[in-house]
Amino acid sequence: EVQLVESGGGLVQPGGSLRLSCAASEFTFSTYSMNWVRQAPGKGLEWVSYISSSSSGKYYADSVKGRFTISRDNAKNSLYLQMNSLRDEDTAVYYCAREKSYNIDYWGQGTLVTVSS
């Protein structure tokens, strides 16, 4: 069974930084594109960022462009999200999600990021 385990969430002040990680297992990580999707408390889902299997393609939602950076280390089966200049509205559970044939098929359990002073 595909396993995606996020970590790195926590409480951070506005303007601060945080780096999220996602450890993947039980599938060939290096052959799949990956995404980050977030969900604010009690709200719906919002796509955040995409990275291709080789890291050659990276895309961001307008709401995070210029502040967040997605990356991956295929040797370590890991996905990352560097979040800088955090704002209150970035408070959410962040999910890493696998993409297969242009569909998001598996999700991790998420890690909570709280931006508050």
Next chain:
Amino acid sequence: EIVLTQSPATLSLSPGERVTLSCRASQSIGSYLAWYQQKPGQAPRLLIYDASNRATGIPARFSGSGSGTDFTLTISSLEPEDFAVYYCLQRSSWPRYTFGQGTKLEI
């Protein structure tokens, strides 16, 4: 940006009933629509992809249909474990996915 509008926001039903959830796109998205189920405190689970294809392990009581701008998810006979929030997702503007706002199915 392609906007997905789900209706209704909340549905109150009983086990055994048949239910149809709606998702409407602001412009044509072909068949590039997926449905997810999310239970409290859990990650979303893929139910249907490309409008009508059931994902691996999804029971046959779940079915999807539609193309263009209008899509439906049908659960033929509700089981107690089906009460959850359902989201639609479009990939026509891949990789800039957008989600609907969700429909809550409650007992």
